[in-house]
Amino acid sequence: MQVFKFGGASVSTTERIRALVPIFHQFRDQQLLxxxxxxxxxxxxxxxxxxxxxxxxxDAALQLFQEIKQQHLQTAGDLLNTGYAACEEQLTNFFTEVEWLLHDQPVQSFDYYYDQIVCIGELLSTAIVSAFLNEAGILNQWLDVRDVLRTDDNFRDANIDWEYSALKVNQVVNPLFSKTSIVLTQGFIGSTDENESTTLGREGSDYSAAVFANLLDASAQTIWKDVAGVMNADPKCFPDAQLISTLNYTEVIEMAYYGAQVIHPKTIKPLQNKSIPLQVKCFLDTSLPGTLIHNKPVKDLPPIIVWKENQVLLQFKSKDFSFVGEQPVAQLYQTFAHLSLRPNMTQNGAISFTCVLDDNPEKMDELAHSAAGQFEVTVEKGLSLLTIRHFIPELFEKLSAGKKLVLKQETTETVQGLFRSET
Structure with a gap:
């Protein structure tokens, strides 16, 4: 039993969807989720x-959704022959889920409506891909993941109910493998005990796959991407980025924590807990070795570079010169948790607390407003955050050239610098 995850890039065009067929032929003798x-x-x-x-x-919402409908119907029409009518009916049912909602008035939180609307993307793509693969002779069973993965109602960043989801895997998923060797389902989404759709956090499909790998006791998980494997930097920003052939769980968690866009931050824990190896492979060229991630020590890693734009520096300063100690910092972290915010860098002074976060205007305003009763709050936007693990000083200086250093933190392993452009 293996778990495969294909991202949006791998199914972005009809040509790429058709290219999935030879990949599945390579694993025709295995069970695949x-x-x-x-x-x-x-x-x-x-x-x-x-x-x-x-x-x-x-009107704008309906028009935007109409464009999405037409794109998916066109894709289905280009890919399918005998299976088109059944697939169209399935797609129409999903379209209706959203259109009923769009004719209502919003009375709940934005995050609630976000999940009810955005979750439909995975349902549409998997319906089309499943129908195409069946028509191409890659027999598979489509599964609505909302019938299996139970979550809480923390919309846009829902938490898995592991006990209930394990029960449903045994009741629903395992029996399917007595009928087919491939079960095809969605990433990123789940549902509450009231059958309301939830999402697991942006780019959460990696995590969905890891949850299934854990619950199914899979022998391995593979994430198929449009790059050769895990690189030491984003090749779009750093053309000389190099492939890292082997990593361990700890290193990948650190990379994800600092913002490397390789694997969803939650992905590793379910795999590490059962020592399930993770491979990152290229669907454009399956002969490439990719990256293997496991539980063993790894030495001689190159510097790993993460560059994040659109950063916000917030400084919370005590109004009465009282120390900013455990209690006020704990209150700030409660606000972070309430807003689903995670600081990328923090620094504590005697009467101040400084943090760096990704810019989310609505949440930044709410955070500043919430803290204004206790602190003087200053906000600076438009900054950039550089993180280098296994750094060498010369590389940090090179990448810092032409920029004004605002804040710096350094350990023996990792250096971070927050910059504003001098131009």
Missing amino acids: VVISAMGKTTNALEKVAHAFYDVNR
């Missing part, structure tokens, strides 16, 4: 629908 993301930029498009709906702009 396959997790697939929304196609291409569908999630971004659905986010625009959610914002238009919440802004009470029904």
